[in-house]
Amino acid sequence: MPEEVYCIEGGKQLEGDVRLSGAKNATLPLLVAACLGEEPSILDNVPLQLNDVQLQIQLLQLMGAKIEISQIHNSVTCCRGQLSGGEAPTLVASGIRTSLLLLGLFAGLGKSVTLPSPGGCNFERKYDLHISGLRKLGASISEDSKSITLSSSGLKGTTVDFYVPTTTGTENIMIGASLAQGTTIIRNANTRPEIQQLGQLLSQMGARVRMQNRIVEVRGVKSLRGGARISVMPGWDEALTYIVGAGITQGSLRILDFDLSNIAEEARYLRQAGIELFEWQGDLYVSGKGKKESFDIFTAPYPGLDTDAQPLFTVLGLVIEGSSVITEMRHANRFQYVEQLRCFGADIGVYGNTAIVQGGKPLVGADVRATDLRGGAALVLCGLAAKGQTRISNIYEIERGYENLPEKLIALGATVIRERSDHDTNSVLQ
Incomplete structure (x- = not known):
């Protein structure tokens, strides 16, 4: 063909x-985090033509998030909408690695979700630190060769130690921990600029995030109001x-x-x-x-x-x-x-x-x-x-x-x- x-x-x-x-690797976690908010948040300078960005938006919409797109202004407006968990559509979720961020999203919301094995680039990238970190916060996670299932009735802050800095793993824990009870400290985190911008968005939405090189502290809140606006780097x-x-x-x-x-x-x-x-x-x-x-x-x-x-x-x-x-x-x-x-x-x-x-x-x-x-x-x-x-x-x-x-x-x-x-x-x- x-x-x-x-x-x-x-x-x-x-x-x-x-x-x-706008940076793809900044946009994808920002989209997920914005869907934690009860009120709409606006992301500007979104690279709407990117295949990965289109898949991430489609996935979040199919899971119940309320997302509106402005092609003229390259902006996306996101809020929680009707996010209820359940089984993610395989065809969409398997095409993008940051479908993994739905684990942190639904763990924080105290809901259950089943994801197919993540997609993305065809070279070996583990996600064991995502799972171990969210488990330490209190989520229950099981997996087999084809899927990952998470259930949560709410998270409790704790200290999470990574044996190697992980970008998406750090983002996953930050997203979940923003709605956890108490304080979460991620040690040996990846604190690259995209993650710093994620922290800025979560803070604008009502979370309490502090960051220094390789250390992230997230003080959880009962709910994130949203209502933020940020321009993708x-x-x-x-x-x-x-x-x-x-x-x-x-x-x-x-x-x-x-x-x-x-x-x-x-x-x-x-x-x-x-x-x-x-x-x-x-x-x-x-x-x-x-x-x-x-x-x-x-x-x-x-x-x-x-x-x-x-x-x-x-x-x-x-x-x-x-x-x-x-x-x-x-x-x-x-x-x-x-x-x-x-x-x-x-x-x-x-x-x-x-x-x-x-x-x-x-x-x-x-x-x-x-x-x-x-x-x-x-x-x-x-x-x-x-x-x-x-x-x-x-x-x-x-x-x-x-x-x-x-x-x-x-x-x-x-x-x-x-x-x-x-x-x-x-x-x-x-």
Whole structure:
């Protein structure tokens, strides 16, 4: 069956101005948290075109939340509505990993819910800390190979210790704990910017949230009034994609209304690699025209280099003479996309959780398939740098997290066409 693909003609410099969409990874937990409120809360700067955002809204609506969408203003108005729990629709809930946040939502509301195993990117990400944390707060949870069932008659605050910082796990406990009796302290939490914004929303809605690096304290309340309004932070991962795009094409950009405060560690490595970054009057100026240097990076919980940045740095390493080393400390099997990069002529060796990139070799356009969201973005970047035409299939994965990507790249001077494929690209790429 034909599918849509990106066709990219490489070799064009990225030049010009670009405005970011709201961050997907901030939007998804904010949507769930807003549905705890008795009165409507408004989220602005919502990336409504993203596949994951559409699924999250649909899922919450099907479970009974009252949600209204304004396409004109990119805003969403949410409140509890008729949230009553029960069995989540498999087709919708299984397509998105943050369906897991319904566990915290219904645990806090003192209701029951059954979810299918979570979807999202196709690499191993555990959710045991979500379950153990909510159990410690008093929820009853059972699971089998296909589903997770939670029941709750109300939660009691306690101390939750994570053996590793978890983003969605931290969000799940925060959402549930906001309606728990007493105080919950999450130690070794992930306190990255998206989670800080979740804390801001919950506080505006009536919860009492305090946060410092790796520690979150939530003092529960009997009910959340809602009535908050917050603008979703701009997507730092989208910004990083354009920054690397400028670096690999020798281009220069201005990213509007964005600064480096949320990507300080990524910016440090980018500058070491030879990309110039300059902030002025609320905008970020990027130049990739200078000499590049190979690098050695490793991922880590915030404020370290984020795991979502890793595939983008891998592509940057491909255009730099010498060996660059990327070590993945967060998720197993995060290098699945490398096999597709090799189709371009990339010389990358993967050894356990480490990839060694031998850069500076010619890259030639290829037919490739997006394996996951950020791996798909890496393929787009490689296509921009490669000589000739690149065709990328399974672009659904990319559009889970990038809003209007072809249009934004075209405005920067790239040649990107979205078209229907005349043949089954699955068979070509396997």
